[in-house]
Amino acid sequence: MHLHLVKKDFLLAKKYWIVLLIAAVVLPVFIQTKLTAGGEFPAFFLSTLYVVFLLFNTVSMMEDKYRGAALLCATPYTRTALVAAKYLFIFSVFFGCFILYTLAVLLSPVTISMIDMYDFGRALLLFTVIFGVLIPVQYRFGYEKSRYIFFFLVFLTPFVLPGIMKALQHDNAGTMSPLPFSSPLLGLLFVLLAFVIGGISLSITIRIYSTRNL
Amino acid sequence: MKIIISNTSDPPIYQQIKNQIKDAIIHGELKEGEMLPSIRALANDLRVSVLTTRRVYDELESEGFITTKAGKGSFVAKENFELLLESKRHMVEVKLTEAWETARSLGISKDELYAMMDLLFEEGEE
């Protein structure tokens, strides 16, 4: 049942599929060539963020425009299922981007390297934090209002992004974590933490959505 | 069977339908054991509420004109047919008694009353 709701989100964004498919492959390569130092992590992370955010935003726009959720909630679909499907959708797009990136690595004429467990974990964790805030905010304030909030955040990025980029690159430049774990294990820990955060965010959104007027 | 619902006459809609079905049964237009339309079909055809046709069938059944078998439908009743005619006759007697009482209180004579009845028969035959 959830799968049909996830499929619905993909269908809503079907116009953008090809563009985003290409973006998911080409963007990491492009970013990689532009970044002199730093390696594969920022390339993977930023391109994926771009793709997922665009898809998420498109689907939200469609939902806001057509309000199909009202009809679906009048069917045996529960509100919880609708929210859970949204998280599943975001996660599956993230995972799809990861697969596409791996394909890009194999096919790219420019040498870029694979994402290891540590980077995957880091990306997923960052991702979950970002969308773990974005989704509840959108469900709470609605598409229109939350768009202003996000615009403001995007507006801030030119000021904040260079700092983040530097930090990311610096982090990647080889200083191993001070924690007594090997990096794959740390990556796994990040994935686990991401699931915990995702779960908390999910339950908050479910709570917000359960009393919303449709 | 023909059923006409008048928009100007006073009896309630269900009464009009009931009387016409009853007449159809008494005049043999609806034969013993014949199946009646379902309450929904009758309601749809007459453009009335299904609750009205249900009331009609319920009353016809309690008066012994029709029987309803669950899941099968409603049928024109068999056994009570003679009884029904008898009850009809009785009704005529009751009405006549009423008329006679009124006539008597107004001082209308027997001959006058017969004459009125003759007139009614003549008008009816025309």
Next chain:
Amino acid sequence: MKPILEVNGLTKQLGNFQLKDVSFSLTEGCITGFIGVNGAGKTTTIKLLLGLIQKDAGEIHFFGENVQSKEREFKSRLGIVLDEGYFYEGLTLLEMKNIVAAAYSHWDNSLFNRNIERFGLSLNQKIETLSKGMRMKYAIALAISHHADLLIMDEPASGLDPQVRMELRDILLEYVADGKSVFLSSHITSDLDKVADTIILIDNGQIVFSEEKDILLDQHGLVKGDTKELNDQTRNLFLTLQETEYGFSGLTKDKASVRQQMNNTLIERPSIEDIMLSYIGR
């Protein structure tokens, strides 16, 4: 006939609008028309029934069971047609159907396909290309293809031309033929109320009456006559009264008194529209 849905004391404050203590019950096998002007509270009531809006107070029972405790079972036995459709317009009929169908465990796809064919729809068409009438038929096809016991429709007739309204009427009559029930909201000016067995009139967030259609028609009379017949006493017999220099025409709920107190009047059976306008026009 048993009650299929019972609503008790439904209350909701929504901005400036208040739905006040709405109670009614729907009889099995009947088409119930839920009628009122725009903003009377029809859509709010339907959304409360479906849990799309949270109620402030009240209880809803479906076949005797509280719908809140058995929400999914309740909804799987409902067919829904919402006024604006609430479809994802960019999808095709088939894509939208697949999403909706997956929610129902008793989805009957061959029944759905029969309806689609009968309504002259094409599954590969995009929903946004449908005309108003087509869209309504598609919504109905989606709503009646899982053998629902109760079909709830919000303003199905609004914006439809008379011919499509006739078709809609036939579809509904066919649907209830085997004992299923329909609850439909409608404008007062829509002729769809003619198909209803029971009428519930809502005005300003409150139920004005809930009555069998034919009883309403029997109880009320459209009286026409000479204006000379009107005086302070007889005027009180009417719910509404229109006077011209040629005569008057008024609606009464007391035919016996009219007959007693007024001579030379013509009493006709009113239309449902006449009756409803007389209750909310005051």
